[in-house]
Amino acid sequence: MDRSRVIYLVAETFTQNAYGVYESTKTKRKVFAQVDSVTGREWFEGGRNGLNPELRMRVFQGDYKGEQIVEYGGVLYEIYRTYNTRNDIVDLYVQRRVGNG
Secondary structure, eight states, X not given: OOOEEEEEEEEEEEEEOTTSXXXXXXXXXXXXXXXXXXXXXXXXXXXXXXXXXXXXXEEEGGGOOSOOEEEETTEEEEEEEEEEOSTTEEXXXXXXXXXXX
């Protein structure tokens, strides 16, 4: 079964406006990822550390540039952990981003 999905890696930058207030600008890039549920162990350990793990997204290492936000299915997720696997793959472990609809 092909589990390849389109996700958007979101880069967030902050700039200071004329009043000295920092404003967020988000730019997103479309990449392909294999999207799976997290394991029971990941869910349990994350919960013990105050996290709410939901998904694991596997992307090619060259596609990941250190972003901390992922958009998938119209929902924003934050990347709380990454893991470099063999074969130039990076696992992105994500939880829902609080306060972003």
